[in-house]
Amino acid sequence: MEAYRNQMGFYNGKGVPESWRRISQSPVKTPEIIRPPVTPGYEECDSEERDCQMEMPMSPMGEISMRVIPIPPMEMEKPAHLMRTMPEMENLAQPMDTLPDERRASPPDCAFPGACITLAMAYVPMQQWDAIYEADQAMERGTLFPDLDLPFFGKGDCIR
Amino acid sequence: MNQREILLKRVQICDFVLNDTALFLDTHPTDPMALGYYKKYLTIREKASKEFVEKYGPLVRSDYAGGPRWDWVDEPWPWQNKKEA
Numbered sequence: 411m412e413a414y415r416n417q418m419g420f421y422n423g424k425g426v427p428e429s430w431r432r433i434s435q436s437p438v439k440t441p442e443i444i445r446p447p448v449t450p451g452y453e454e455c456d457s458e459e460r461d462c463q464m465e466m467p468m469s470p471m472g473e474i475s476m477r478v479i480p481i482p483p484m485e486m487e488k489p490a491h492l493m494r495t496m497p498e499m500e501n502l503a504q505p506m507d508t509l510p511d512e513r514r515a516s517p518p519d520c521a522f523p524g525a526c527i528t529l530a531m532a533y534v535p536m537q538q539w540d541a542i543y544e545a546d547q548a549m550e551r552g553t554l555f556p557d558l559d560l561p562f563f564g565k566g567d568c569i570r
Numbered sequence: 571m572n573q574r575e576i577l578l579k580r581v582q583i584c585d586f587v588l589n590d591t592a593l594f595l596d597t598h599p600t601d602p603m604a605l606g607y608y609k610k611y612l613t614i615r616e617k618a619s620k621e622f623v624e625k626y627g628p629l630v631r632s633d634y635a636g637g638p639r640w641d642w643v644d645e646p647w648p649w650q651n652k653k654e655a
Contacts, residue, residue, distance in 0.1 A: 536597075536598075537594065537597070537598070539594065539598065539601050539603040539604045539607075542607070545583045545584070545586075545587045545611070546583055548583075548586065548587050548590065549582070549583045549586045549587070553590060554587055554590040554591060554594075555590070555594075
């Protein structure tokens, strides 16, 4: 599974499959997607077997019957507009339970690109008692710490 | 700036740096430099406010010294200062 994901481009160092990024950058308009229901038990399919196939049942609308084949790496390179017609292919090729929440959404469903990608991690460095202002200058600057004396340009207030 | 204003400003500056240092100490409770700085300005603040209270009346109501008059109500009130302290 790990090797398969690598091939699928899930671990490209940026947290976003290359194909998704192409999609999100593409100006092509999203066609309406009719999503077939997920077949119970399809998770048992071993994705590492390239010949793994499964039959999708008829959709509630009755007009869709499709075979889902895990996409080999070469097919990932197909033009973005083709990917957009069946964006769920990527997810269906993965057992849903193994996908983090943020990757379960199909890219076109994301109003904001960040919804499709790995959550960020933030850090705040521990402040050091280093150089400090003289007391009267601190009062003037609004902080005792030159490190925190930054140009904040708020609305409606004067700019120092 | 008259003597009253100078003393008031001194108290105000002390209060400011004490407050900012306290915020630092909240996350660095054992920082010796910060503790030393806080102690130093606490002393300056106490001295300045004591001098102010003796000469010009209370800064806070608890500065009442037990005299025959409740001098908290004596002018000037903060908004009667000619300029911001």
